[in-house]
Amino acid sequence: xxxxxxxxxxxxxxxxxxxxxxxxxxxxxxxxxxxxxxxxxxxxxxxxxxxxxxxxxxxxxxxxxxxxxxxxxxxxxxxxxxxxxxxxxxxxxxxxxxxxxxxxxxxxxxxxxxxxxxxxxxxxxxxxxxxxxxxxxxxxxxxxxxxxxxxxxxxxxxxxxxxxxxxxxxxxxxxxxxxxxxxxxxxxxxxxxxxxxxxxxxxxxxxxxxxxxxxxxxxxxxxxxxxxxxxxxxxxxxxxxxxxxxxxxxxxxxxxxxxxxxxxxxxxxxxxxxxxxxxxxxxxxxxxxxxxxxxxxxxxxxxxxxxxxxxxxxxxxxxxxxxxxxxxxxxxxxxxxxxxxxxxxxxxxxxxxxxxxxxxxxxxxxxxxxxxxxxxxxxxxxxxxxxxxxxxxxxxxxxxxxxxxxxxxxxx
Amino acid sequence: xxxxxxxxxxxxxxxxxxxxxxxxxxxxxxxxxxxxxxxxxxxxxxxxxxxxxxxxxxxxxxxxxxxxxxxxxxxxxxxxxxxxxxxxxxxxxxxxxxxxxxxxxxxxxxxxxxxxxxxxxxxxxxxxxxxxxxxxxxxxxxxxxxxxxxxxxxxxxxxxxxxxxxxxxxxxxxxxxxxxxxxxxxxxxxxxxxxxxxxxxxxxxxxxxxxxxxxxxxxxxxxxxxxxxxxxxxxxxxxxxxxxxxxxxxxxxxxxxxxxxxxxxxxxxxxxxxxxxxxxxxxxxxxxxxxxxxxxxxxxxxxxxxxxxxxxxxxxxxxxxxxxx
Numbered sequence: 001x002x003x004x005x006x007x008x009x010x011x012x013x014x015x016x017x018x019x020x021x022x023x024x025x026x027x028x029x030x031x032x033x034x035x036x037x038x039x040x041x042x043x044x045x046x047x048x049x050x051x052x053x054x055x056x057x058x059x060x061x062x063x064x065x066x067x068x069x070x071x072x073x074x075x076x077x078x079x080x081x082x083x084x085x086x087x088x089x090x091x092x093x094x095x096x097x098x099x100x101x102x103x104x105x106x107x108x109x110x111x112x113x114x115x116x117x118x119x120x121x122x123x124x125x126x127x128x129x130x131x132x133x134x135x136x137x138x139x140x141x142x143x144x145x146x147x148x149x150x151x152x153x154x155x156x157x158x159x160x161x162x163x164x165x166x167x168x169x170x171x172x173x174x175x176x177x178x179x180x181x182x183x184x185x186x187x188x189x190x191x192x193x194x195x196x197x198x199x200x201x202x203x204x205x206x207x208x209x210x211x212x213x214x215x216x217x218x219x220x221x222x223x224x225x226x227x228x229x230x231x232x233x234x235x236x237x238x239x240x241x242x243x244x245x246x247x248x249x250x251x252x253x254x255x256x257x258x259x260x261x262x263x264x265x266x267x268x269x270x271x272x273x274x275x276x277x278x279x280x281x282x283x284x285x286x287x288x289x290x291x292x293x294x295x296x297x298x299x300x301x302x303x304x305x306x307x308x309x310x311x312x313x314x315x316x317x318x319x320x321x322x323x324x325x326x327x328x329x330x331x332x333x334x335x336x337x338x339x340x341x342x343x344x345x346x347x348x349x350x351x352x353x354x355x356x357x358x359x360x361x362x363x364x365x366x367x368x369x370x371x372x373x374x375x376x377x378x379x380x381x382x383x384x385x386x387x388x389x390x391x392x393x394x395x396x397x398x399x400x401x402x403x404x405x406x407x408x409x410x411x412x
Numbered sequence: 413x414x415x416x417x418x419x420x421x422x423x424x425x426x427x428x429x430x431x432x433x434x435x436x437x438x439x440x441x442x443x444x445x446x447x448x449x450x451x452x453x454x455x456x457x458x459x460x461x462x463x464x465x466x467x468x469x470x471x472x473x474x475x476x477x478x479x480x481x482x483x484x485x486x487x488x489x490x491x492x493x494x495x496x497x498x499x500x501x502x503x504x505x506x507x508x509x510x511x512x513x514x515x516x517x518x519x520x521x522x523x524x525x526x527x528x529x530x531x532x533x534x535x536x537x538x539x540x541x542x543x544x545x546x547x548x549x550x551x552x553x554x555x556x557x558x559x560x561x562x563x564x565x566x567x568x569x570x571x572x573x574x575x576x577x578x579x580x581x582x583x584x585x586x587x588x589x590x591x592x593x594x595x596x597x598x599x600x601x602x603x604x605x606x607x608x609x610x611x612x613x614x615x616x617x618x619x620x621x622x623x624x625x626x627x628x629x630x631x632x633x634x635x636x637x638x639x640x641x642x643x644x645x646x647x648x649x650x651x652x653x654x655x656x657x658x659x660x661x662x663x664x665x666x667x668x669x670x671x672x673x674x675x676x677x678x679x680x681x682x683x684x685x686x687x688x689x690x691x692x693x694x695x696x697x698x699x700x701x702x703x704x705x706x707x708x709x710x711x712x713x714x715x716x717x718x719x720x721x722x723x724x725x726x727x728x729x730x731x732x733x734x735x736x737x
Contacts, residue, residue: 067699071697071699074487078488096488099486099488101488183681184677185678239571239589240589242589242681243570243589243591243681244571371700376699376701377700379700380700387682388681391592
């Protein structure tokens with residue numbers, strides 16, 4: 001009897017402890033914008049690993065479709081905030097930071113030594129000297145090309161602008177579109193402009209431009225367009241690209257009707273699903289244009305944030321720290337097929353990723369992407385202008401005048 | 413039954429409403445007040461749900477749009493009052509004029525649906541075996557969702573593999589990517605929109621043709637009318653109610669031509685197929701938008717345009733009602 005009551009008391013105490021800690025920790029709600037199989041799996045693994053280390057936290061994941069998420073985040077951050085939400089770095093998070101909807105997580109960075117480990121992405125996570133989230137993955141942009149076609153036509157991988165133009169001329173003469181692109185959704189044009197401007201004028205100028213400090217009528221922007229015209233005017237892009245989505249531009253590459261595609265690394269999966277073999281796909285860094293300008297790259301970073309209205313910030317911060325850890329980022333990015341941000345993470349094994357990893361490690365600086373570096377209204381108008389330029393290059397001046405008008409309005 | 417004298421029951425009111433002998437004193441006065449005014453109150457009570465809905469979901473949002481259009485607001489941050497700055501910006505916005513021009517194009521070309529619908533209706537208004545099947549087949553495009561219509565036409569116009577390109581190539585011409593060419597894109601979308609709209613007008617006219625009086629046709633025949641004269645002077649005047657509805661729904665359809673633009677081009681290439689409603693959505697609600705004030709200003713302009721037509725319709729309807737149509 002005595003024993004029994006002791007056991008009962010013990011289990012009562014244990015039960016009390018569990019319930020009290022469960023009360024303190026409670027549920028951790030995560031809103032996720034990743035519905036594709038690989039990212040979904042990556043997050044399942046992260047949640048499983050986190051739950052194992054923090055058995056008292058009950059993680060609930062809401063998965064939403066990527067495009068719908070971009071609209072719904074505005075609602076749920078104000079109305080019914082989760083404890084964590086995925087989003088993007090750079091200027092894309094500025095509206096939420098400025099509206100006070102994201103929590104300052106500088107302490108998480110401080111306590112976990114992230115200022116060192118995530119140094120490459122620190123600038124893009126900082127607004128007003130504070131950190132507003134944690135980056136968990138990024139990926140390289142560059143030119144993916146058909147190795148077999150290059151070999152067959154006897155084209156060496158271009159390392160300078162002149163070589164790239166010469167290679168394009170050779171491909172065009174052989175009846176192959178040098179570049180394929182689908183600009184219907186506009187953003188693929190942003191990649192082109194980023195690289196042209198980064199290579200012609202350099203990183204600092206590009207950042208000043210996207211920050212609205214330089215007018216679009218500046219002769220240096222015109223110089224970028226003039227260089228770009230060397231590809232546009234001779235018709236080195238596939239015709240009718242304005243009617244295509246980026247995926248719809250892939251078949252041309254797969255069928256050998258086009259030889260190069262400037263894209264983010266996520267495209268490799270689509271190439272392979274389309275029927276290209278591993279050894280047919282090559283990756284090259286966007287070649288130098290103005291000699292001597294240090295090479296900066298586009299590397300869009302995906303991030304996770306704590307909404308200011310979150311209920312369980314304590315566990316949310318634990319989760320951020322967990323996602324930032326080197327071993328977790330290694331595992332996550334193996335599943336994602338992308339690159340870990342943490343400098344302590346292991347080098348990926350896949351060939352193209354390795355190339356990207358080395359390229360980004362040696363990069364002079366990293367840009368996010370035109371539509372993440374420039375504010376939304378400017379990005380939209382800008383990319384529309386780039387699309388128009390890629391169809392009607394003779395209108396360059398009119399386009400730049402229009403963009404300048406919008407710039408003066410957007411950055412007041 | 414003495415209180416019956418108190419209740420000034422209006423003529424024609426049934427006596428069964430004038431309280432029974434068992435009702436108590438208090439409820440007697442209440443019910444007598446009700447009885448006194450029920451003729452006046454009843455219509456309002458019946459109208460009340462509709463009026464409340466109309467106020468909450470139509471009138472209030474119009475007011476809110478006007479109100480928001482005077483602000484600069486991203487939907488989550490601070491609202492700044494900028495008075496008519498949004499409208500001033502609109503005047504200097506090329507994209508706005510492109511959208512406005514496209515809206516006019518839509519209005520004009522969409523009207524083709526009315527005569528085309530009439531033509532098909534007259535063609536189908538005959539008694540052949542299985543005519544019902546043909547009628548339903550012709551009506552089919554209207555049953556399909558606009559989104560699906562948009563997708564079907566996107567494929568139809570698709571460069572390289574689309575049926576339209578193949579047709580052109582078959583005729584010895586070079587394929588044109590309609591939806592990627594600023595010159596043709598709006599026309600291409602309007603054609604896609606006409607497909608279901610013609611079917612809609614057709615069904616309106618088919619029901620109208622059922623009500624055409626055979627006596628008048630008979631009489632006209634005896635007077636020697638046939639062909640165009642018969643159509644113009646005898647049939648079409650009798651189809652007036654159908655024409656009225658067909659014009660109304662077509663104008664409304666043209667002004668709210670949003671789904672096709674969105675699904676087929678997203679306003680592209682570089683904004684050349686935008687219409688006002690899509691531009692408003694882009695500015696206020698899309699991924700790169702969230703300029704609520706500017707979007708609201710566009711909405712107000714669109715509302716003003718619609719108001720012109722709405723006023724015309726209402727004046728016309730009131731006139732018809734007075735004349736007893």
